[in-house]
Amino acid sequence: MMDHKMKRAGWTVTSRETVFENPWLELNSYEGIRPDGKPGTYGVMSPKGYAILILPLFEDGTIMLVGQPRFALDNYSWEIPEGGSLKSDPPLDGAKRELKEETGLTAAYWQEILQAEVSNSLTDEVAFGYLATGLVEGEPEPEGTEIIETRRLHFLDALEWVMSGKIRDLSSVAMILKAHYMASNGRIDGPLAAAMLTRE
Incomplete structure (x- = not known):
């Protein structure tokens, strides 16, 4: 609940109620006056952490890439390693943890290449995306909720998976397209960019 009116994106918000909460997210319902002057309700899903994306x-x-069944759409998804990190922790710490958990990899070098709003009409979740290089292989440490397989493939093949719709996860699409742009425009180290853009 709120004890005063608040302006938000053209709305005059008069109250807020948390209608659902668990350890990972809140669902909040806002009551108020819409931009057209009529009364309205707006729902926002608020994760308690950041979305973390690693290429x-x-x-x-x-x-x-990692492949796993996804509960919400009851489908199988090929995507880059990704997960969440509490807002009390630096996003990079979460990226290092997620990469190790899902793939067993550790990285010597990290570069933030993306900040994004995940679905800004429905959620206030923000994503941080990292390019991880200098990789060393190890054993994955998946959580009990995860059934994960890994697949190593050339960057151009992953790009083709994006363009054909085999990769549909939007975070993965954005990261792969951003990395392709960077490699094509001199924003990734020359030999590494050349390896990305040329199949042997």
């Missing part, structure tokens, strides 16, 4: 890139121009 693990090997020196030979290959990347590591």
